[in-house]
Amino acid sequence: MTLSRRGFLGVAGVSVLGAASLGSLVLPGAAGQTAELMRSRARLPEPFTVPLPIPPVARPVRSDASGDYYEITQREASVEILPGLRTRILGYDGIFPGPTIVSRSGRRTVVTHRNELSVPTAVHLHGGHTPAAHDGHPHDLVVPPDWGMAHTMGGGTVTVGQRDYEYPCRQRAATLWYHDHRMDFTGPAVYRGLAGFHLVHDDEDDALPLPREERDIPLMITDRSFDEDGSFRYPALDLAMRVLPGVEDDFMEGVLGDVVLVNGAPWPVLEVEAARYRLRILNGSNARRYRLSVPGVPFVHIGSDSGLLARPATLESLTVAPGERFDVVIDLSGQRPGTELTVENGLGSGGTASVLRLRVTRRASDDSRVPDRLSSVPRLDPVRAVRTRQWRFTRGEAGDHTSWLINDATFDPNRIDADVSLGELEIWRFVSELHHPVHVHLDPFQVISRRGKVPRPEDAGWKDTVDVNPAEYVDVAVRFSDYAGKYLVHCHNLEHEDMAMMATYRTS
Ligand code: C2O
Ligand code: CU
Ligand code: CU
Numbered sequence: 001m002t003l004s005r006r007g008f009l010g011v012a013g014v015s016v017l018g019a020a021s022l023g024s025l026v027l028p029g030a031a032g033q034t035a036e037l038m039r040s041r042a043r044l045p046e047p048f049t050v051p052l053p054i055p056p057v058a059r060p061v062r063s064d065a066s067g068d069y070y071e072i073t074q075r076e077a078s079v080e081i082l083p084g085l086r087t088r089i090l091g092y093d094g095i096f097p098g099p100t101i102v103s104r105s106g107r108r109t110v111v112t113h114r115n116e117l118s119v120p121t122a123v124h125l126h127g128g129h130t131p132a133a134h135d136g137h138p139h140d141l142v143v144p145p146d147w148g149m150a151h152t153m154g155g156g157t158v159t160v161g162q163r164d165y166e167y168p169c170r171q172r173a174a175t176l177w178y179h180d181h182r183m184d185f186t187g188p189a190v191y192r193g194l195a196g197f198h199l200v201h202d203d204e205d206d207a208l209p210l211p212r213e214e215r216d217i218p219l220m221i222t223d224r225s226f227d228e229d230g231s232f233r234y235p236a237l238d239l240a241m242r243v244l245p246g247v248e249d250d251f252m253e254g255v256l257g258d259v260v261l262v263n264g265a266p267w268p269v270l271e272v273e274a275a276r277y278r279l280r281i282l283n284g285s286n287a288r289r290y291r292l293s294v295p296g297v298p299f300v301h302i303g304s305d306s307g308l309l310a311r312p313a314t315l316e317s318l319t320v321a322p323g324e325r326f327d328v329v330i331d332l333s334g335q336r337p338g339t340e341l342t343v344e345n346g347l348g349s350g351g352t353a354s355v356l357r358l359r360v361t362r363r364a365s366d367d368s369r370v371p372d373r374l375s376s377v378p379r380l381d382p383v384r385a386v387r388t389r390q391w392r393f394t395r396g397e398a399g400d401h402t403s404w405l406i407n408d409a410t411f412d413p414n415r416i417d418a419d420v421s422l423g424e425l426e427i428w429r430f431v432s433e434l435h436h437p438v439h440v441h442l443d444p445f446q447v448i449s450r451r452g453k454v455p456r457p458e459d460a461g462w463k464d465t466v467d468v469n470p471a472e473y474v475d476v477a478v479r480f481s482d483y484a485g486k487y488l489v490h491c492h493n494l495e496h497e498d499m500a501m502m503a504t505y506r507t508s
Pocket of ligand 3: 393
């Protein structure tokens, strides 16, 4: 499944533009993952015994004409993830996933984050159309009061104790998420729990007869590995996450766990009625890709990273890379009470081959449906693009060590890798030798083609993260609409991201 070290080293240094010949070399990883498995030492539970938790919806501490105001405290907590064991997490409000924030499109949302951890943090709203100062740049840190400033580099803004993040939320309804984005330490921080949902609602989505309320369910899928005592196992060089970044050499490709958590619970069960459900699927894993399916029940794909599709599409399976979101409806109205269905993972094996169990408990009335027209998604016409920009995602030498590179360079916060004019349509070509889920901040894009051919069904709609495969190039059309500043394009395999697979573009 995973690429062997030898296989990996074999391709390092080969120009990606020789992509066709590379295809055969990278075959071992082609069907699955660019990452290595970290095995649990804890006794793992029987699957489908723990109920699916639904993260609580955060309540604003105040609301007025200027917007809705929230407060979140980042703190350590000890929680029960594996039955009978305790796990230390870093949690927004001490829970994993963090509280779900629900914003109204066009209404300002201000979140005050208080850092009571022992390490700096940066909060990024993934999928947010956010001014640069509030985008959670990896060098814009909130440091604990006793943090030595000497450890803070990179020229960002540093605030002590707490800061406000302001989100104008001038964007359509969508399933967003927020997570830590601290320079060099995003992987371990997210792995230990710093992630939550942030939903944007709007009138258009609300007016559709889609399943709602308790039949509208966010699913954050993450894989984790556990030590004997229940603590998370992660191959960080410095488990305290203070100064020394990085993971053990063997995990440079990314960290896979052998336990699948949904909303923080291992292989949970969701009791459902025989009705339609809207599932907001987020792959919040550091590196693991999934191919989800429910045998006998197709997914009706209704929304992508950045909101509703123009029309629904029926998919038998759904490939989901780290960072991506898919809104789907599953129709369980014909299922008999007592029926059990499993959300399976075609890219997993053993424990990771299953994700979640749906247990149908009773018949129920259901006036929801999926209309043929969901929204209008104006197509960005690639012919009108003013330029094509290439971003090559490779592994190679960086000084005295091997690193992950974009356009042959490691991330340098003081370098501008691209200058982009607001309002101009561009084609961005992501070229890759391995699996790299490529994410662009600020504005969504549309996938135009893969290897010059039609994209996958999963590429439909507005997206902010795209699953780029070994020896592949993916063209997307992007137009940044507003907010001048420095933003990031990066790989959302968090180990790659932490090993400098990021670049800066500047909008003006
Ligand atoms: Cu979800 Cu720049 O990250
Ligand atoms: Cu983002
Ligand atoms: Cu990558």
